[in-house]
Amino acid sequence: MAHPTTDPTFYRSAAEAAAAPAEELAYVVAFDRAAARHDAMTVLDVRPDSQTYGQVVGWTEMPGYGDELHHFGWNACSSALKHEGHGTDGLARRYLLVPGLRSSSIYVLDTHPDPRSPTLTKTVDAHELSANAHYSRPHTMHCGPDGVFLTCLGGGEGDDDGPGGIALLDHNTFDVLRAWETDRGPQHMHYDAWWHLNQNVLISGEWGSPSMVENGLVPELLLDGKYGHALHFWDLAKGAHTQRVDLGAQHQMVLEVRPSHDPEATWGFVGVVISTEDLSGSIWRWYRGNGEWKVEKVISIPAEPADPDLLPPALKPFGAVPPIITDIDLSVDDRFLYVSCWGTGEMKQFDVSDPAHPQQSGSVRLGGIVERRPHPAAPDTPLSGAPQMVEVSRDGRRVYFTNSLYGAWDDQFYPGGVGAWMAKLDADPSGGISIDERFFPHDEDFRGLRVHQIRLQGGDASSDSYCYS
Template identity: 60%
Template sequence: MATWKPDPSFYPSPRLAAKAPPETLAYVAMFDPGRQQPDGIAVVDVDPGSATYAQIVGQVTMTHAGDELHHFGWNACSSCLCPNAPHPHMARRYLVVPGLRSSRIYILDTGPDPRQPAICRVIEPEELAERTGYSRPHTVHCGPGGIYVTALGNAEGKGPGGIAMLDAQSFDPLGQWEVERGPQHFAYDGWWHLGYDTLVTSEWGTPDMIEDGLVADILLGARYGRKLHFWDFTGRRHLQEIDFGPDYQLVFELRPAHDPTRAYGFVNCVLCLKDLSSSIWTWYRDGDKWAVKKIIDIPAEPADPDQLPPMLKGFGAVPPLVTDIDLSMDDRFLYVSCWGTGDLLQYDVSDPFAPKLTGKVRIGGIVSRAGHPGAPGRSLNGGPQMVEVSRDGRRVYFTNSLYGAVDPQFYPEGLDGWMVKLDAAPDGGIAFDPRFFLDWPKSHRPHQVRLQGGDCSSDSYCFP
């Protein structure tokens, strides 16, 4: 008797996912900041035994210019094995790739040739707006019930932003996820605790507040997003809002514990208006409510104003600008990207309220311009930005561009793109792989990295 088998890249638990075979390809979003040429997804060889290691070995080019590819995700992941919404015969085959500026969503098929994905569907912005009431799609997660796409704006490009749902097989936009939105207005990231039937969302701003970069009046007026929202996942209703306070701006990346029995997660705050520091916070269950606690403060570094871009001259300091974080599959190590200073930090967060710094590298940075062993003699700009961790926790990849309109505010000379890889020791400690420095083609800049077969920010699990 023939039996259907789940996709071998689906795992019931993070513990089993961590035993998965190493990835051999990475998919990287790249965009033209001048919006003259179409953006694309580059396929990077990450197999150390390959003759083309650390090189772009494939590419798919989008149908239009000006999309600004940003964050993207898989059509299906390990959540397909969850008992509350099982669909185990799905396959991790399609990449769902939104254009943050255009509101166009591309569906790429990696099945026939993983090195040469093919566009098999394009959801035009008009269809997304008409069917869901949203625009500016930002983050993609596969989960129970379909594909969840957080969106920064409503159909008109104002607020509120929220979550649009796509059908997991046809990719048709289904509609707005929220049944009762409550006070939520700004959107950014969204993820969940499947074991606690809770969805969490964070905040940036509406499209008119971000599309031309960070607006000084809005930032200094403390009018960007600074809240977390907690939702009844099944009921699709807003339950609770936590305000970080007016000193804290840009509450961004959500990294819940992978173990579904652990009701906590981590979020970064990009900027404190008092001292330009960045911070990491833990959210957790406190009785019958959710609460947050700041666990890490990363201070700004004093600097000569002559070395600073116009936006920072008056402050005489380089802010760390923590713009991305990632959590290893065993929930032990948190990786923190400091795009301003150029640091990539590794913390042991085995105790989520008492982190310990266990590793640090520096590359690029607004002032430091630190180099890389694979690019001898070069001073580099940009800094650690989108970070992705392999399922076994031994490899960390990152790129150096934040967002087309924000890059020149902090790197006005023009940002030269690169992608690098770190090797992570089992008990802490990180070091550059000297063989892996990918000098990005000058026409485009690299952004998010996704690993073939899944990674530490792609899947959610229902079993511990």
Template identity: 60%
Template sequence: MATWKPDPSFYPSPRLAAKAPPEALAYVAMFDPTRSQPDAIAVVDVDPASNTYATIIGQVSVPYAGDELHHFGWNACSSCLCPNAPHPHMERRYLVVPGLRSSRIYIMDTRPDPLRPSIIKVIEPGELAVRTGYSRPHTVHCGPGGIYVSALGNGEGKGPGGIMLLDQESFEPLGQWEVERGPQYFAYDGWWHLGYDTLVTSEWGTPDMVEDGLVPEILLGSRYGRRLHFWDLTRRRHLQEIDFGEEHQLVFELRPAHDPTKAYGFVNCVISLKDLSSSIWTWYRDGEKWAVRKVIDIPAEPADPDLLPPILKGFKAVPPLVSDIDLSMDDRFLYVSCWGTGDLLQYDVSDPFAPKQTGRVRIGGIVSRATHPGAGGAALNGGPQMVEVSRDGRRVYFTNSLYGAVDAQFYPEGIEGWMVKLDAAPDGGIAFDPRFFLRWPAGHRPHQVRLQGGDCSSDSYCYP
């Protein structure tokens, strides 16, 4: 008789996932902005009882320079327990790590030695383009029947971008996900409501619009992405487009409710052309259609032009530049990274249409250069960027680099990398862990954080 058991890090519901054991390791993408040495995945000790707490204790470097490792994900997650596409005997074992600039994808095995993952497969850009028609892989999600990878460009590096699928066991590129694309052209993030058989995508721009940084003429002309797209997940067909309007630019990170019976989620808009503010929007079911509502406005802060980088001097203000958000497992708290001002904000979103701010810390920032209790009073730059929340919601990790070409526009002196951790109180409130300030090794900058065993942006659940 078979006695196989599902991977112990898979949970049928977010409520059970929140009771998981605390993580001991974090995997962090790190890249060389000069593209002269290989990028790597660092392994960070996040066990407070360890004598190597808040240090890098392992690393796997890729064999080439210039990949720009960015967003990455697991090969499998709790969605493997879903009844519509069950894969209960998969393992959360492999990291799927794309190079955003090179279009190369690395598959890394974490099981033999979690501190030193090994590269077991490399998907070259030419193979990716031929097999899927896409390039510039951006975001990885394990999902129903495969690994979903959003891509900014087509095989020639132009538009449209979209979503490709990789096989969950062989990691072979299977092909383009979309059957009927409709009006969708720009790509960025993609995630879903499994309970509503709906996939959602957001927008940035094609590779030629982003690879040298934000192009002022494109930005001020409102020609970057500003739309959400809703799809039939099973039939892979476009259903609906929502345009946020010409004022709003860069509609980025999708955070659907973890509870599969809830048909709403949150997305950030990086910048308003009217006043440089950032905003958070809730999407939700409205009858037979999807709708959006702006629920949070975060204003720009007036600033001395002498303290601003050239791209901002004429505006005499620091934009918040909300570039990442994350939603706690119980769908109660939304975390918002303000990479420009240096704020990491916590909102109670128990009512997704009436958020209440419940916490704030400041670190780095274009003008404020705020310090950290563990930094010895040193002024810091960069700001809260990629944010990740532990499954139980008690720990929040973030790093300070956005994207090599954009870093240089807003922090022209060069970002000195760091990673920090916040402690979150059960009913709201956040504070720096004074013991956790990881000054990143010179020559690389840290980007996305993935927690061992899963985190609040890695898994989908099919049961409430």
């Protein structure tokens, strides 16, 4: 029987997603730190047998300046199958919703009919976001069964450092409907949010209010434990806060949440940027036990000693470079977790077949604050920046990442500049990763703009929630 929702990239299970045809294109946002040029959506050819493999083959500029395009997502995905036939008929993974983290504008790009040439069809401005949801600084996008969930760092106009939260957007019109929360409880700061659909649970993390992040890391706030250090659990249907778990004030900036793709599972991982005790970064696992949510540290990545003369001013007093865990991604089969260490320049792979006891299974290094490890395609060119935004193909065989974190933070930790580059890893199904020497778009390939998040055609490891085992 045909599915009421007919988009072939809506997958009923993680296994079906992994078995689908591989992506042919990657969408990557690019921004101008100086705000003198338009930010853009770039399109890259990722077909290994193509003559334009690893090249930018599409370019769509945004109309404004200074947006700082950051995270973005699809208007619809496999989560629509949770309520197939109930208001989801005709939905398709067609539009990319692209927020500007600094401008609070949201651009809607249509990837049809030519996926290499997305066209701007609508702009949702900061005033609408503020008026209808009382939020600003849109950050992360996930397509859910009730609409598009857009996490926001700040409050509405005139209340930038007010509580951040989630704005709900209409799947079809992209109008801002309302704030998703009905009872936020103790939650104030926000960052990422995702869910266990079949368990009616949403999980959210914390970074900092806009004034705490927009001009770079504030050392005094970090050392005082003022950045986010808690994980929040919510009733997904009601929008009501149910539980806050404090990881400890030393564990600063609780960022990307990656729930298991198994729809019956009740565990996931969250990355913590840094510990003020020893500059280490860490990965924590949440799970349900005895009727409540619990969180435990399962991975700790230490700082590495370094010559202070090679460190930026913020790190000189410590004589060490912290890993600075800025992104994580969990493969669709829940087998491997990827961890970006933006300070040391390392991308780590962990086998999480036993999620309570991860084991490192692979590692590569590119860039880094001190090491500046070059790419094999340009062995004589030291790289600035480091593995940052990471995306994994549905079949788990390809891992893509870019090197920019956030404009002001780039400048603070890489004061000589970060440039712009993107890399790809080949992943062995049994564990292990290696750099694809043929894939290295960089600098002028992106016309001098910095690159950030990646989305893969047809979905990827951080796009979809699956509804069936």
